[in-house]
Amino acid sequence: MKLTMRLGERSYDIIVKAGGLGRVGQLINLDRRALIVTDTGVPAEYARTVAAQCGKAKIVTVEQGEGSKSIAGFEQVLTAAMDAGLTRSDVVIAVGGGVVGDLAGFAAASYMRGVDFINCPTTTLAQIDSSIGGKVAVNLGHTKNLVGAFWQPKLVVADTAALDTLTPRHYANGLAEAVKAGLIADADLFELFETEDAREHIEEIITRSLVVKKNIVERDERENGPRAALNFGHTLGHAIESREGLGGVYHGECVALGMLPMIDDSKLRQRARAVYKKLGLPARVTYDGDKLMEYLRHDKKSGAEGVKTVRVRELGQHYFQFAGFDELRALAKEGVR
C-alpha cells in the first residue's frame, strides 16, 4: 500500500508493507552515508537490514524508553552523525518506535541545519501515527515534546512484519491512535474495532489511520488550525503521562484515557470503553484535580485561561471547543465514570 503526503516540495511517499525494511533502497537513493538510529528494545536485525542497503552506514543504538528523548539523547545522535562524517547530502534513518523517530527526526532537522530523514517505524504507535506529519521533538524535564521542529521525512516505510515482535501491551498501545482516528474522522474504522479482530486487519487499520492523519496534515502542516484535531485525547492524556513519569503509562494508553471525557455522548463513551477492553487498553483512571490543573496550566497548548479542546459528539466527527481550566477539571472527573 502506498500513500503520498502532498505538501508541495516537501511531499513524500508512505509505504505500508510486510517486508518493507528490506526494500528501502529500492524506494530512495541510499548510496550515501547514513546514520541509522535505533534503540535497545528494537530487534537489532531491523537496523542491520536497512544498513546493508546503504553506501556507508553507522548504527547508533540509544536506550529504550522516553529517557532517550532528551537533550542528552539529541546530543548523542548528533555526535554520532558528526563522527560518521555525515555531510549535507547524507541521510538520517530512524528504525524503531515513536521515541526513535522523534529523536532521530529532530537530529536530522538540526544537523547542518537539516539533512534528509527517512522513517522506518517498527511499532503500531509509530506506524499508525507518529511517523508521518513531520512533528519531531524531544522532552525537556517532564514536559513532553517541548523542543523540536517541523521536519518532514523524505520517505516512510512501515514494515508490518516488524510488529510481530511487539509485546501485546505495546501492540495495543499504538492501536489507541487508530481508535482516535476512527472517533474523530472515520466511523467505519471505529466499527471495525468493534466487530473484527484488530491483528487480522492491521494493514487496513494502519492505512486508514494514516489517511485520516494525512488529510488533516495536508490542510495544515504547521498546526495553525485543523491539525489540532489530531490532539483529541492528548490534553488529558499528556497530563496522565506526565503524572506517571514519562514512560510509566504508555502514550497510547494515556491518549485512550484522555479521550473518554472528550466524548460528549455517554453511549459512544461506553462503546469506546468496550473497544479498549477488547484491545487490552486501560478504561479507567482517577485524576488528582490539583495536579491536573498544575500540569494543564504549563501545557504548551494552554493559553492563560484554558485550552482549545477537541470533542466528539457523533462517531467520526469532531469539533473544537474552548474549555477553562475549572471546566476541564470537572470534565476529567465526570467523563471517566
Next chain:
Amino acid sequence: MKLTMRLGERSYDIIVKAGGLGRVGQLINLDRRALIVTDTGVPAEYARTVAAQCGKAKIVTVEQGEGSKSIAGFEQVLTAAMDAGLTRSDVVIAVGGGVVGDLAGFAAASYMRGVDFINCPTTTLAQIDSSIGGKVAVNLGHTKNLVGAFWQPKLVVADTAALDTLTPRHYANGLAEAVKAGLIADADLFELFETEDAREHIEEIITRSLVVKKNIVERDERENGPRAALNFGHTLGHAIESREGLGGVYHGECVALGMLPMIDDSKLRQRARAVYKKLGLPARVTYDGDKLMEYLRHDKKSGAEGVKTVRVRELGQHYFQFAGFDELRALAKEGVR
C-alpha cells in the same frame, strides 16, 4: 534607517538606529511574555532596557564567549524559557553579539517547535552580518554551527549607540564582514574603508553591508546556491578559528585572513591588507598544511573531493570555483604572502 527583508510571509524589518534598544516596543508587540537572552560581556542595562518594554520579561545571562554556543547553552536557554512559562505566542529576544543571537535564535526555532524571535545585535559583527538572514546554530565539539536551523527573526533592531562600549578589537572584528561585503558586491563600500574613518561612517557601513546580504538572502534563503557567496573567506577562516580554539582568534579576524588567498589579484590583495592594518585586523597568518587538510575534509561545506570556493577577481564582484583539497592547501600557502 529601515530595511525590509522580503521573504514572503517570513519578511521582517531591520532597523539601524542609535537608541533603537529603547524603542523595540514601538516596533512590535511586546505585551506578552519574553525571554531575553544576553551574556556577561554585554552591559546589563541593554537587556534591562528591552525588558522594561515587555509585558513580562525574564532575562537569562549566559557566559560570554563561544563556549555558550553549545548544546549545554541551548538547554540552559530552553529551560529558562520553560521556567518563565513561555507559550507559543510569546517571544525570545537576543540582546548581544553573534553568540547570543545564534544561541537564542536556535532556542526560539526549537522551543515548542518555534516561537517568535527578535534580534537586538549590540556588536559590529552582529549588526553587520549575523543578525539577519535566519541562520541560527550552536557548535558541536570544535565544529562551528553544526547544529541549527533556518529561523528568521520577526524584527532586527541594531542600536548603533551600543557599539560605543565595544573594545577596539571587538569593534574591528565585525568590520571584517563589512570589508567582505565590499569585496564581493559593493566596490564603493570597500573604497570607503580606504578613504574614510570607519567609526565616523558606521551607520552607512552597517546599512550597506546589510543591503548586500539582504539582496543575496532574498534570492536564496536556505543556501542552495547564490547565498554561498556570503561564505567568502569563511572556508579557510573557519579552519583558522577551529585551530586556535573557538574564540581564541575572533570570527571576523579569521574571515579577514581567510579572504586573502581567495582574492585572485595580488594588487587587490595588497589593498585589502592595507585596509586590515588601518582597521586593526590581522593581515598575516601561517597555515599548518596537514591540520588544514584535516579540518577541511570535515567541514560541513566540503564534498568528498574538495570545496566550492568563492573568489574575487575584481573589486565588488565574485565567482564560484570548485577547489580540490590539495589546491586549497597550495592556495592557503601562496595567497598570504
